[in-house]
Amino acid sequence: MNIIVCLKQVPGTTEVKIDPNTNTLVRQGVKGIINPLDTYALEEGVRLKERFGGEVTVISMGPPQAAEMLREAISLGADKAVLLSDSAFAGADTLATALTLAAAIKKLGACDMVICGRQTIDGDTGQVGPELAEMLEVAFVAYVSKVEEVANGLMRVRRMIEEGHEVIEASLPALITVVKEINVPRLPSLRGIAKSKGAVIPVWTARDLGIDPNAVGLAGSATRVVKVFTPQRVSKGEVLSGDLAAQVDTVVSKLKSAGLI
Amino acid sequence: MEYFLTEQQKTIKSLARRVAEERILPVRAELDEKEEFPRAIIKDLAAADLFRVFIPAEYDGLGGGTLDLVLVVEELSRVCSGVAVSYAASGLGCFTLMDFGTEEQKKKYLPDIAAGKKLTAFALTESTAGSDASAIRTTAEKVSGGYVLNGTKQFITNGGEAELYTVIALTDKTKGARGASTFIVEKGTEGFTFGKKEKKMGIRSSATRELVFRNCFVPEANRIGKEGMGFIMTMKLLDRSRPGIGAQAVGLAQGALEAALEYAGTRVQFGHPLTALPVVQDMLAEMAIQVEAARLMVYAAARTADSGARSYTEESAMAKVFASDVAMKVTTDAVQICGGAGYMKDYPVEKMMRDAKITQIYEGSNQVLRNAVFFDLRKRKGQRA
Ligand SMILES: Cc1cc2nc3c(=O)[nH]c(=O)nc-3n(C[C@H](O)[C@H](O)[C@H](O)COP(=O)(O)OP(=O)(O)OC[C@H]3O[C@@H](n4cnc5c(N)ncnc54)[C@H](O)[C@@H]3O)c2cc1C
Numbered sequence: 001m002n003i004i005v006c007l008k009q010v011p012g013t014t015e016v017k018i019d020p021n022t023n024t025l026v027r028q029g030v031k032g033i034i035n036p037l038d039t040y041a042l043e044e045g046v047r048l049k050e051r052f053g054g055e056v057t058v059i060s061m062g063p064p065q066a067a068e069m070l071r072e073a074i075s076l077g078a079d080k081a082v083l084l085s086d087s088a089f090a091g092a093d094t095l096a097t098a099l100t101l102a103a104a105i106k107k108l109g110a111c112d113m114v115i116c117g118r119q120t121i122d123g124d125t126g127q128v129g130p131e132l133a134e135m136l137e138v139a140f141v142a143y144v145s146k147v148e149e150v151a152n153g154l155m156r157v158r159r160m161i162e163e164g165h166e167v168i169e170a171s172l173p174a175l176i177t178v179v180k181e182i183n184v185p186r187l188p189s190l191r192g193i194a195k196s197k198g199a200v201i202p203v204w205t206a207r208d209l210g211i212d213p214n215a216v217g218l219a220g221s222a223t224r225v226v227k228v229f230t231p232q233r234v235s236k237g238e239v240l241s242g243d244l245a246a247q248v249d250t251v252v253s254k255l256k257s258a259g260l261i
Numbered sequence: 262m263e264y265f266l267t268e269q270q271k272t273i274k275s276l277a278r279r280v281a282e283e284r285i286l287p288v289r290a291e292l293d294e295k296e297e298f299p300r301a302i303i304k305d306l307a308a309a310d311l312f313r314v315f316i317p318a319e320y321d322g323l324g325g326g327t328l329d330l331v332l333v334v335e336e337l338s339r340v341c342s343g344v345a346v347s348y349a350a351s352g353l354g355c356f357t358l359m360d361f362g363t364e365e366q367k368k369k370y371l372p373d374i375a376a377g378k379k380l381t382a383f384a385l386t387e388s389t390a391g392s393d394a395s396a397i398r399t400t401a402e403k404v405s406g407g408y409v410l411n412g413t414k415q416f417i418t419n420g421g422e423a424e425l426y427t428v429i430a431l432t433d434k435t436k437g438a439r440g441a442s443t444f445i446v447e448k449g450t451e452g453f454t455f456g457k458k459e460k461k462m463g464i465r466s467s468a469t470r471e472l473v474f475r476n477c478f479v480p481e482a483n484r485i486g487k488e489g490m491g492f493i494m495t496m497k498l499l500d501r502s503r504p505g506i507g508a509q510a511v512g513l514a515q516g517a518l519e520a521a522l523e524y525a526g527t528r529v530q531f532g533h534p535l536t537a538l539p540v541v542q543d544m545l546a547e548m549a550i551q552v553e554a555a556r557l558m559v560y561a562a563a564r565t566a567d568s569g570a571r572s573y574t575e576e577s578a579m580a581k582v583f584a585s586d587v588a589m590k591v592t593t594d595a596v597q598i599c600g601g602a603g604y605m606k607d608y609p610v611e612k613m614m615r616d617a618k619i620t621q622i623y624e625g626s627n628q629v630l631r632n633a634v635f636f637d638l639r640k641r642k643g644q645r646a
Contacts, residue, residue, distance in 0.1 A: 187280055190310035190323060193272055 001054035001150065002111045005045040006101055006132070007073060008035045009066040010122045022218075023225040024091055025122055034069050037117030039076075040178050043185040044147065045115050046077035052150055055079045057108060061089055061100050067201050074196035075188035082108070086205040091218030094123070098131035100216050103209040105136060113155070114175040118143060129177035139170035145181040262553060264560060266332070273314055273329055277336035280309050281344075289341040292466035293612055298422050299344050299466050306337075306348060307377020315352055316359070320371035326567035327501055331508040331559060338512025339519075342616035343466030345512060347380075349505045350418040350467075353624075354381025354427050357443055357498050361486040370425060370445065382419035384428045384472050385495060387412065392629045394429075395438040395492070399474060401430035407481045408432070408444065410474040413456065416623075420470025421455040424448050428472070429495060432488045441491030445483045452477030463615035500574050501566050503581040503624055507559035510581075510588035510620040514552045517588075517595035517613045521545065524599045524608070541598060548591045555584040575637035578630040585620035585627060592617040 012033035017026040034042070045056040058073040060066050061084040070081035084104050092100065105114060114136070119126035126142075133140030145165060146158040156169045160179055188196075206213045214220060240247045255261045266274065284305045292299055306312060314329040316322025323329070330352050338345035355374050358366060373379040390396035399412025410430055417426075426446045433440030446453055456471030486494050522545055525535035535541045562580035565573045592614040596603040603610045621627045 187283065187305065187309050188276065189308060190273065190276060190313065192310075193276070 001048060001052040001113065003045040003048055003054060003056045004105055004108060004111050004114045005038070005042050005056060005058045005073075005078065006114065006116045006128070007038045007042065007058050007060045007069065008117075008120050008122075009033070009060060009062050009069040010035045010120055018228050022091060023228050032065060032069055034072065035117055035120045035122075037119060037121070037178075037180060039117075039185040040180050040182050041115040041117045042073055042076060042078065043183045044178055045113075046186075047183060048113070048147060048150065049077075049079075054112070057082065057111075059084060059101065059104050059108075061085070061092070061097055061104075063090075064203070067203070070201050071196045071199060072188070074199050075192035076186060077189075077192060081199065081201045083201055083203045084205075084209070085203050086207075086213075086216075088206045088213040088219075089217045091221065092216060093221035093223045094125050094127035094131055095222045096216045096218075096220040098128050098135055099220065100206075100209065100211070101128070101132050102135035103211050104204060105132075107204070107209060112172045112174075113150075114138070114173070116175065116177045118177050118179050126177070129175060133175035136173075136175065139172075139174040140176070141168050141170060141174065142177045144176040144178045147176075147182075262557075264556075269323070269325070270329060270332055273311070273325070274332045274336055276309055277311060277333040278339070280305055280311070281337050281340035285337065285340045285344050289344075289466075289609075290606070290612070292341070292343060294465075294606075296460065296465045298468050299341075299347060300422075302344055303347065303377065303380065311348070312351065312377040313375045316355075316371055316375040320367055321375040322371070326563075327504055328560060328563040328567055331504050331563045334505050334508040335512040335515070335556075335559075338509045339516040340512075341466065342509055342513050342613070342620075343464040345509050346464050346619075347419060347422070347467045349502075349509060350383065351381045351423070352505060353383040353498070353502045354419065354423060354425060356501050357383075357427050357485055357494050358445065360497065360501075361443075361490075361494050366445070366482070366485065374425070379424035380419055380422055381425045381427065382417055382423040383498070384414040384417045384420075384426055386414060386416050388415055392626055394495070395441075397429060397431065397441065399428070399430040400434060401432050401442060401444060401479070403432065404478070408479050408484070410444070410446070410452070410477040410479055412474050414472040414474075415457075416459065416469055417472050418467055418469055418623075420468055420472055421458065422468045426453075426472065427485070428474075429491045430474075432491075436489065438492045439489050441495075442488045443485040443491045443494055444479050445485060446474075446477065446479055450477055450479065462618060463612070464619055496574070499624055500572075500577045503577040503630075504559050504563040504566060506620055506624045507555070507562065507580040507584035510584035510617065511552065511556045511559055513613055513617050513620070514548070514555065514584075514588045514591040517592040517610050517617075518545070518548045518552055520608070520610050520613070521548070521595035521598040521603075524602070528600075528602075535598065544594055544598060548594055551587045551591055555580075555587040559584050575634050578625065578633045581620075581624065582627045582630050582634070585617075588617040588620050 009032040011030040019026050049056050056078045057080045058078040059082045067083050116129040141159050143160045144157045145160045148156045153172050158165050158167050311333050313323045314325045318324040334345050334349045387397050401408040401410050428444045428446050429441050431440050432442040452475045454473045456473045459469040525541050528535045558580045562576045565576045595610040596614050599610050602608050
């Protein structure tokens with residue numbers, strides 16, 4: 001079973017700065033970590049490999065220093081890593097990111113499953129996974145909390161929904177995004193660390209991926225960040241007292257005076 | 262302080278610290294309270310390859326030695342000495358096999374030990390034989406194809422939890438210490454059961470248990486070394502493992518020092534944090550000096566063991582005695598600095614002080630080891646080359 005896990009390097013600190021010109025995160029000089037939810041994706045990939053055999057390849061689109069994160073992923077059980085890095089990729093929104101990742105996954109060749117984290121802690125959109133599945137034209141299941149079975153070209157997974165969970169069967173290849181309930185990520189191993197130190201991590205550019213530089217990065221983004229701000233704290237609502245009839249009267253008069261009814 | 266560790270040893274130390282802080286710290290108080298063996302943590306240690314560090318590369322190890330083991334034990338003990346000794350006892354349980362086993366025996370057992378799939382234990386002590394190990398009564402009677410073991414071992418670390426037991430038994434009762442031999446006994450062997458599980462003052466998450474042998478047949482292939490070599494191999498084993506107990510003591514003392522410093526920095530009395538008091542500063546400085554000296558001695562003894570030196574009983578004993586006395590003193594002072602809070606189970610120094618005591622007792626009590634130091638001291642007329 002060949003598995004590709006998509007990882008994003010995110011700032012390892014909570015004190016991130018925003019570039020006032022582009023309204024995107026300033027990543028320079030901040031120690032990067034694997035996006036916490038992606039560590040569950042990686043762990044699941046490694047566990048599936050241990051259950052069913054095969055290979056785990058990790059990919060990331062990011063600046064050159066993201067190679068260190070990919071090295072860490074190898075110490076945690078990944079077999080190979082590829083970094084997608086090009087100045088043309090900078091400032092990408094979720095669409096441009098998914099396009100870049102899709103091109104890399106196609107270039108990597110046959111794969112049975114792509115695993116992503118549910119969302120990142122910096123962008124927080126949760127969109128890259130579904131967009132990527134769409135571009136790869138493969139089955140997609142979000143919020144997976146358990147991979148029950150993989151056999152005969154099918155997977156059966158359990159996904160979390162608000163009221164409980166659903167069990168879904170889908171054909172492979174497929175893309176899943178995982179939630180943190182799925183596993184407990186392991187710590188690195190000494191053999192893994194030794195392997196990661198010697199690992200060669202190729203860097204693929206837009207040209208290597210055969211994609212138009214205008215379709216990726218800020219240029220290829222369908223959205224623009226207009227403003228980033230801390231939302232104002234909503235003040236606490238008013239709790240009414242009195243008997244039911246009195247309370248209803250109060251609500252009606254408040255709505256009337258606000259011009260809502 | 263520059264400890265002259267290799268890159269690999271630095272990696273081992275930092276990974277052991279990470280496992281300790283992320284996996285052991287959150288559960289140590291609960292493991293202590295419930296006297297629960299840390300199964301899940303042993304799995305984490307295995308997954309991190311930490312059981313491989315002291316095993317030769319040809320048996321799936323990472324080819325390190327005593328110092329590598331010491332570094333792991335120290336880091337684990339800084340957080341929880343009970344877990345640290347469960348790990349260290351696996352070294353104790355397999356050094357004899359590693360140093361004196363045949364190629365066949367090593368091939369059969371070491372890879373599983375390296376992978377952390379099988380824990381080991383070492384069994385010498387009996388109710389009649391503590392410091393005087395030559396007073397053991399467990400016998401191994403020669404029969405066709407092997408030996409039949411009879412007797413009871415007590416206070417065995419990892420008892421019941423380990424898969425492999427290195428057991429010392431008499432093959433010739435008439436010869437006393439010269440009549441002892443060493444056997445590997447696998448858990449599940451007919452006639453081999455477990456007795457009383459001890460309730461302890463400290464290192465409570467570690468398992469300490471009786472091993473009971475009733476007409477237990479062990480094949481000849483499981484004898485390590487020649488008949489009658491049991492005690493000689495055991496003395497060499499303990500020389501090699503004592504720096505590990507020293508490391509347990511250093512880790513404990515280090516943990517207590519950090520906890521005391523942190524507490525003293527935040528506890529305000531008479532309008533100032535305790536660290537503003539010269540008396541407290543003095544105590545903390547003295548603790549730090551003691552910990553550092555103990556660490557250097559333990560590392561030096563471990564390096565001596567790894568150097569291929571023929572005999573290093575004295576060096577190893579000195580390091581164990583000194584480090585364990587330091588651990589007792591430093592953990593006691595840490596409780597003192599933390600005052601009433603330090604005496605309470607909500608603070609880690611209470612456990613550390615309880616955990617420290619055993620380091621002065623096992624693998625040779627400090628009195629017995631001082632005897633050994635004096636023996637060597639007299640032999641060398643007190644001189645050092
Ligand atoms: C928690 C725990 C775990 C253990 N794990 C193991 C294990 O895994 N395997 C194993 O084989 N054993 C194990 N032991 C046994 C341990 O090594 C012995 O307890 C230790 O050697 C001391 O023996 P003893 O308890 O019989 O004390 P004793 O020998 O009865 O000694 C009592 C006191 O007398 C002093 N004393 C005795 N003889 C002399 C002397 N000649 N000179 C000066 N003072 C002397 C001692 O220092 C001590 O203070 C363990 C013990 C404990 C408590």
